[in-house]
Amino acid sequence: MEIRPADSGIPLDTLDRRIVGALQIDGRAEISRMAAVLEVSPRTVTRRLQRMQRAGVLRVVRTTGTAQAVGATVLRVRVLRGKVDTIAESFARRPDVLTADIVLGGEEINVVLTGGPLTRDRLLHHQLPATGAVVSTTAHSVLHVFADAAHWRADALTSDQIAALAPAPAGIGAFATDALDERLLALLGKDARLPHATLAQLAETPESTVRRRLRRLTDAGMLRTHVVIDPRLLGMDIDAALWLNVPPARLREVGDALAAHPHTHAVAATTGPANLIAAVYCPDLAALFAFTTDVLGPLGVTSAETAIISRTAKPVGAQQLRPLSPSPAPAPSPRS
Template sequence: MVFDALERQIVAALQLDPRCPWRKMAAVLGEAERTVARRGSQLLESGAVAVVGIRPQPAAVLIEMRCTPGTVRAATQALAQRSDTTFVYATTGSGDCVAEILMETGRMADVLSDELPSTIGLRDSTSYPVLRYFRTIRGWRPEVLSPGSVEALRSSLTPDSGILEVRHDLSRQDSELVEALCADGRMSYEALGRRVGVSEATARRRSEWLLANNQIQLRAVVEPGAFGLDVEALLWIRASPQHVEQLGKSLADLPMIRYAAAIAGDYQIIADVTVSDMPALYRFITASDWAQYASTVDVSMLLDARKRGGRFMRTPR
């Protein structure tokens, strides 16, 4: 499915503020509220876009797995079924699949040493702890809206902070609110209140506190191909220590970057880039300003996204 012009604007608005009311969105886009609400609801109901939440954790690790022949799809499915994975991709290159896992810091040894080795099809793997995010997918903004519209739609409650947060101990009601928003990030405050057993005003107040304090992160999950970005790749970048920060910030300023993080291991930065075609990817790698800070760049093409933003995607063919 490729979005038309209005659908792209609606999705771009949801990326800026996943809970943006249709009325506000319509006013900023200069469209009829009824039209925006109808088209937006159709996108959400069809699954072409989903507004979901993730509970952040104080530690994150990227896993690059190599699988025995014929088991890649089974391995990606097994990783996607884990509740702690945010994305799971089948890729080309030295690894067959790449996944991000969020966890408590004390769980890292158990996950890496005991749980992952039992993954179906696993031959061997390499782990890359995340040191800092420059951009996560909730900060991805394809160039669809005007700067004025972006500023009008941006929400102070859903910034892409890039910080690995320490989780707060939440009350039962707050935990239930987090669970509900993880499943449906646009659930109304009235519905949230009924589900948790509090008033609509309390549901609003506590939900806004959870968002403002980064205890839940909302994002609009969508396939880049719906924007006409049919080529997606992971860039494994080596850089000298003094260039890592500038390189990461330079990447995060670019609209084609969905994800960029500083990692520990043989590479210093990993970036997820989406472009229209292979020539565009070549130009991005060889003729962009950020490349001056990189020592080497290894490229893995994304073959299939089994999970994005904590959400299962299409069933593999």
């Protein structure tokens, strides 16, 4: 079965989706290992993976741990009708913006800002108020992350395949990284599948050292990867942001339950009118309705505001802006 959204590039069949699923389990999984688990030839895996990478529909990047997202700011920015692309593109250009989504209707942008307090306050108190196109802004501080984008898995593999691909961490715990560790992590930021030999050349260190360092970083949970791909290519046509109210005594229980659900790709406890936010992928609106009634209802969620994401100006893991329209973008309004 092929899935090809009208504007999302090449079609992906069942094997392509399984390769994506394998990379979601281990972004640096070797071709031979993926081929053995998926029961195809290494040549086939290589050819399929290169096809997706060359078409620009798949990229594997390094991502930080969930603990580092605590303290991030989630913004709900309402803008004048007709100005959403200009403001969204401005946010997407900022290196301190993790993701920027345009809500259906074109009058709101959801932004995750990872900068420190000075950067945040400068944006909130000076730059956005000076932008005539911004109507209002609501800011929520992230208190706890139950799941982030790197947790989400395409429903493409069996439980046995997942177990076979999952790396076996030694559980050595975090440690103080040195200059070489940081150099390797930086090199993997844009392409987490860089071969050991390439990393060794770029870092000017022996390949055996690179292998040893990466294994230690992986075992300590410091080398996490994230597959950047349009979820519509995996059969998930609906992306929705949920702003939830949960009784405080059940906040951790509900957060853990939502994080374990296959539809969610982000769950966090926040300050503000809603104390829990979740981002979900669903095949269609009927599935989103079922999620609301059959998942949120039994969990005791007292209220839920649902916002459909119509477009993503900057997906998690993006290194540069993806234009939202064919016309040249105007000069950005909020400046970093």
